[in-house]
Amino acid sequence: MLNDFISLIFPQVCVSCGNSLYKNEQTICTYCIYHLPKTNFHLDNDNPIAKIFWGRINIHSAAAFYGFNKGGKVQHLIHQLKYKGHKEIGYTIGKLYAFDLKQSDYFNTVHVVIPVPLHPKKEKKRGYNQSESFAQGLASVMDAEVNFTSLFRANESQTQTRKSRFSRWENVETIFQLKNAEFLAGKHILLVDDVITTGATLEACAQTLLKIPDVKISIATIAYAHN
Numbered sequence: 001m002l003n004d005f006i007s008l009i010f011p012q013v014c015v016s017c018g019n020s021l022y023k024n025e026q027t028i029c030t031y032c033i034y035h036l037p038k039t040n041f042h043l044d045n046d047n048p049i050a051k052i053f054w055g056r057i058n059i060h061s062a063a064a065f066y067g068f069n070k071g072g073k074v075q076h077l078i079h080q081l082k083y084k085g086h087k088e089i090g091y092t093i094g095k096l097y098a099f100d101l102k103q104s105d106y107f108n109t110v111h112v113v114i115p116v117p118l119h120p121k122k123e124k125k126r127g128y129n130q131s132e133s134f135a136q137g138l139a140s141v142m143d144a145e146v147n148f149t150s151l152f153r154a155n156e157s158q159t160q161t162r163k164s165r166f167s168r169w170e171n172v173e174t175i176f177q178l179k180n181a182e183f184l185a186g187k188h189i190l191l192v193d194d195v196i197t198t199g200a201t202l203e204a205c206a207q208t209l210l211k212i213p214d215v216k217i218s219i220a221t222i223a224y225a226h227n
Helices: 002-009 030-035 048-052 073-083 087-101 120-126 130-142 165-172 200-209
Strands: 061-068 112-115 151-153 176-178 188-196 216-225
Touching (some): 073 087, 073 216, 087 216, 112 130, 151 200, 176 200
Parallel strands (some): 061 216
Antiparallel strands (some): 151 176
C-alpha cells in the first residue's frame, strides 16, 4: 500500500516513451520492450556490425540490440543512460538482450563480459561507466563473469563525437592496456559498449584483449548508429 501511495505522488514512467509504468513493469514499459527497433544481428554472423571489423581484426561475432535513429526512442534511452544518471537502463537492457544472446550459437559460450573502460577522470566526473551496468545485466542472465579491472584505459582520449573514422582510430589506438589478465586465457570474452558507430574504440579494446593467449572475442552493444 505504501508503494502504491508513493506511486500516486511520484509516478514511475518508462524511460523510453515517458508513459506511466504498470505495477509489474520496471524501467521500460512492455509496449516499448516489444516495439523498440531490434536488429536481430545476433542471428546472422555476416551482419553490418560484424562487417565493420572484417579485414581489421579477428573477432568471433558482433551484434547490437537496437538500431539507433536520430531523435528516436533508442537515442533517448542512450541519453538517459549516459548523461542523466539512469544506470538501471543499462542493466535492464543487458538482461533483455542476454535472453536473445543465450539462444544464439555465436554468443552462448561466453565466459566473461568486459565493458569498454572509461578513463578514471571521466568516470569520476560522470559518476559511473554506463557500459558497466549493461555488462552486469548481460552477465546476470548469461551465467558469465563480469570483469571491470583487467582492461583499463591508460590515457584520456578526446571525445569521439564528429571525428572521422581514421581520426577516431588515431584517437584510441594505444590507450588501452591489460593488468592481471592471465586468468582470461582460453576464455570467450564478450566486449560491450553502449553505441557502435565506426567501431574504432571497440577495435582498439579487442586488439589489446587479443594479446591474451587463446582468447575468443565477441562484441555486443546496446545500439548501432549508422555513419
